[in-house]
Amino acid sequence: MLIEDDQKTAEYVARGFSEAGHVCDVVRDGRDGLFQLTREPYDVAIIDRMLPGLDGLSLVKALRAARVNTPALFLTSIGGVDDRVDGLEAGGDDYLVKPFAFSELAARVNALARRPPVQEHKTILRVADLELDLVRRQATRAGQTIELQPREFTLLEVLMRGEGRVLTRTMLLERVWDFHFDPKTSVVETHISRLRAKIDRPFEAQLIHTVRNTGYSLHAPR
Amino acid sequence: MRRASLLRSTPFRLALTFGCLVLVAFLVAGGVTYRMLDRGLARQLDASVNETYSVVASTYAQNDVEDLIAAVNTYSSLRSADRSLFALLDPTGMRLAGNFTPPRLAEGLSTIDPKTLGIEDKSAYRIRAGTVGGNWLVVGQSFADVEGLSRIELISLGWASLFVIAIAIAGGAFLAVGAQNRLDAVAKTMFDVSNGQLDKRIPLTGNGDDIDVVSGQINHALDRLAALVEGMRQVSSDIAHELKTPLNRLKMILNDAVDKDDRGEDVGGLLSDASAESDQINGTFDALLRISQIEAGARKTRFRMIDLNEIVAFLGEVYVDVAGDVGHRLELASLSSDRAIVMGDRELLTQMFANLVENAIRHCRYGSEIRIALDREANKIVLSVSDNGPGIPAEEHDKVFRRLYRLDKSRTTPGSGLGLSLVRAIADLHSAEISLADNKPGVRISVAIPAYG
Numbered sequence: 206m207l208i209e210d211d212q213k214t215a216e217y218v219a220r221g222f223s224e225a226g227h228v229c230d231v232v233r234d235g236r237d238g239l240f241q242l243t244r245e246p247y248d249v250a251i252i253d254r255m256l257p258g259l260d261g262l263s264l265v266k267a268l269r270a271a272r273v274n275t276p277a278l279f280l281t282s283i284g285g286v287d288d289r290v291d292g293l294e295a296g297g298d299d300y301l302v303k304p305f306a307f308s309e310l311a312a313r314v315n316a317l318a319r320r321p322p323v324q325e326h327k328t329i330l331r332v333a334d335l336e337l338d339l340v341r342r343q344a345t346r347a348g349q350t351i352e353l354q355p356r357e358f359t360l361l362e363v364l365m366r367g368e369g370r371v372l373t374r375t376m377l378l379e380r381v382w383d384f385h386f387d388p389k390t391s392v393v394e395t396h397i398s399r400l401r402a403k404i405d406r407p408f409e410a411q412l413i414h415t416v417r418n419t420g421y422s423l424h425a426p427r
Numbered sequence: 428m429r430r431a432s433l434l435r436s437t438p439f440r441l442a443l444t445f446g447c448l449v450l451v452a453f454l455v456a457g458g459v460t461y462r463m464l465d466r467g468l469a470r471q472l473d474a475s476v477n478e479t480y481s482v483v484a485s486t487y488a489q490n491d492v493e494d495l496i497a498a499v500n501t502y503s504s505l506r507s508a509d510r511s512l513f514a515l516l517d518p519t520g521m522r523l524a525g526n527f528t529p530p531r532l533a534e535g536l537s538t539i540d541p542k543t544l545g546i547e548d549k550s551a552y553r554i555r556a557g558t559v560g561g562n563w564l565v566v567g568q569s570f571a572d573v574e575g576l577s578r579i580e581l582i583s584l585g586w587a588s589l590f591v592i593a594i595a596i597a598g599g600a601f602l603a604v605g606a607q608n609r610l611d612a613v614a615k616t617m618f619d620v621s622n623g624q625l626d627k628r629i630p631l632t633g634n635g636d637d638i639d640v641v642s643g644q645i646n647h648a649l650d651r652l653a654a655l656v657e658g659m660r661q662v663s664s665d666i667a668h669e670l671k672t673p674l675n676r677l678k679m680i681l682n683d684a685v686d687k688d689d690r691g692e693d694v695g696g697l698l699s700d701a702s703a704e705s706d707q708i709n710g711t712f713d714a715l716l717r718i719s720q721i722e723a724g725a726r727k728t729r730f731r732m733i734d735l736n737e738i739v740a741f742l743g744e745v746y747v748d749v750a751g752d753v754g755h756r757l758e759l760a761s762l763s764s765d766r767a768i769v770m771g772d773r774e775l776l777t778q779m780f781a782n783l784v785e786n787a788i789r790h791c792r793y794g795s796e797i798r799i800a801l802d803r804e805a806n807k808i809v810l811s812v813s814d815n816g817p818g819i820p821a822e823e824h825d826k827v828f829r830r831l832y833r834l835d836k837s838r839t840t841p842g843s844g845l846g847l848s849l850v851r852a853i854a855d856l857h858s859a860e861i862s863l864a865d866n867k868p869g870v871r872i873s874v875a876i877p878a879y880g
Contacts, residue, residue: 304709356744382745386717386778387710389846390785395749418699 206247207231208238208264209280210256214303218251221307222314235259239267247275248318251310254281254292262295269296276317280305289385308419312371319370330365333425335404335412337365346404356381357400364413364423373420397421438606442599450592457584464580468573472553473536479511480555480566487559492523495559499524510569512544512552517562529565532556539567550574609638613645625653666715670708677704714845721852726772732879735767735808738777739801746784754793757784760800767801767808768879771857779853782846783812783872791816795869807860808878813871824863850874 207222207229209215215231222229230247232238235256242250250268254261265277279292282303289300299313330337334347342358344351353361360381364372374393378384382392397413405411410426479502486498496515503513503526514525522528527546532539536555541548550571557564612630619627628649629642684697720726743759750757769776780799787797797814819827828851854861859876 302713304705354744383774384777384781385774386781387713388781388785390746390749390788391752392745392749395752396745398752399748 206238206242206250206275208235208250208256208261209233209253211253214253214280217307218310221311225311233257235261235264239264242268242275243271243273249314250275250277251314252277252279252297254279254288262291265292265296278310278313278317280310306419308371308416309373309375312373312376312420315370316367316372316376330362330368332365332368332412332423333410334408335365337361344404346408349407351403353400353403357396357403360396360400361404364421367423369422369424371416371420371422377420436603436607436610439599439603442602443596446592446595446599449595450588453588453591454584457587461577461580461584465573465577468576469553472568472570472573476536476553476555476566476568479568480557480564483513483566484557484559484564492560492562495562495564496524499564510548510550510552510571512546512554512565512567512569514565515559515562516565520563523562525565529554529556529567532565534558538570606638609642613638613642616649617645620649620652625649625656662715666711670711673704673708673711677701677708680704711845714849718845718849718852721775721849721856726775726856729772730770731773732768733771733773733776735769735776735801735810735876738773738780739799739810742777742780742784743799745781746788750784750788750797753788754795755788755791756794756796757788758796758798760798765803767803769808769857769876770879771876775853775856779850779874780810780812782850783874786846786872787812787814787816787870790814791869803878804875806878807875809873809875811871811873813866813869815866815869818865818868818870819863821865827863828861 207215207218209218209231210233212233215233219229219231230241232241233256236258238250238252238256239259241247252261252264256264259267261279261281265279268275268277276298277296278299278301279297280301280303281288281292292300298317301310301313328338328340330339336345337358338344339362342355344353344358344361360377363377363380372380375387377393378388381396384392401411401413405413412423412425414422414424416422483495483498483502487495499513499515502511503524506513512525512527512529514527514529515523516529517523527544530543530545532554534557536553538551539554540551544552544554544567546552548569548571550569552567552569554565554567556566609632616627616629628646631639631642631646633639680697680701684694684701687694687697739759743757747757784797784799787795791797791814795814795816797812800811800813802809802811828847851861854874854876857876859874861872861874864871864873
């Protein structure tokens, strides 16, 4: 479900999702959007912050008050930090500032749609022969223990939790470093390459894959 | 410009209201005095009547009725002029002596109007009647004197009231004109300012009164407003200038792409160039927006206690490898063992320090040394980032914090020229002082944040 009043943006996003094989309903007005969302179960709602009828923030508040837990992603041209916090406090699940690359939006929507309704608390994450023990804070690959710095551990954990999905550079910055700004240096690239040196390079099959112009994905070789 | 009329002006209305209150207070006080005076005079009259009566009556006690008649006659002839009445009647009601013939009266003190007494007079009389040796003795005294005094009192009260109200109005008008003139000066200044003369200020008298204090505050607000407007003007022209270039480049790339497309050639490369250009433009806009949001200061409500040691250690961990990848050495020095607590916004402080570190990483030649230090100086916590890179010429030290300002030599490296403006906006929000020093070689940027506790 996409609630967006700007026609160009709406068409751009809807076309992108249809091409990726998803069904995307578009509504232009906040009130119509709320009505639709309460009537039908959608996988993800993409909601513009500024809408005619009912603004995005109030819409999500109303939605959550009505106990509709459809994951909601805010789209906005208001890029301030406070706005982001407001959006998340109102019950939104993610936040994306316009202008955005479609790949970034798609990655985030996929992450939201596949997020299990109830977070299961696994203590060991496994991808192929790579194992991450969250309790003992230990990584092993093919039976060999790998020494990881705390931040490298978090980075690997985020990548493994998102197994098979694309994690964009911004998503990684937010989740691993809690950076809500765009660093001018290669923070992500540097740490990914350190991590690769430890978990991928000594082994035959590569698990961390670069997705050109978008981000990274961790999955078993196909 | 609309001027308030004097009659409607607040000082005048206050003065008038105050004058009226004074008048009311004066009238109440006057009324009370009047009543008390009246009662005092009445008591005095009673005493006088009683005394005369006793003196006259006492002549009988000593001698006989002839002495009484003589005494009454003497008194009546002596005191007729001051409106005193005397009468002595025998038991049959015949007048034995005196200057009037009273009607039937009750014994004791009473107030009788002249008509009942059968006398030509305007004022009432205070009468004492009683039996003396079987005869009926009546002594009376007119209220005329008492009334006269009361009238004088009333008249003086009236005149005094007139003076009070006149002085209140005149004084009020005088004070009001003074205050009004100063308020007019404020109004005129605001009028001029709203018409674009941003350098106008309210003249201060320097006596430190309330209008002066308010005027001072308005002037201060105007200073700030003027600075902001000047900043905006500066920024708008900078933005126009700064964005024109990438927009022009974007336009050229797109034109190129359209041409190539017409010839059926592949335009993928040009389109990704165009995308990169537009990202750059967006980045500049976002940074500007963020700066103005930070400068608006709303985030102060989210301030928490923060240990700067944590942020510095975190940034060290993040950037040590990033710096290493481009051949620099990043060093964390003199991390104080005590906690370095400040009140602040963690996200913004992180961004500010990250910005400083990134600046050092990006603007230094391969193989430089970058040092992050955290020190405590008096009641401030000072974070400094120093490098041994190319440095910044001393005459440019002030300019680098300006929006969109870039050193000529760094025009070639990517960046919007907004990084240090953002740093300064965040520093300002935290009441922190930021300073640049020559590190010989290189630059040392320090941020001194007030310590908490």
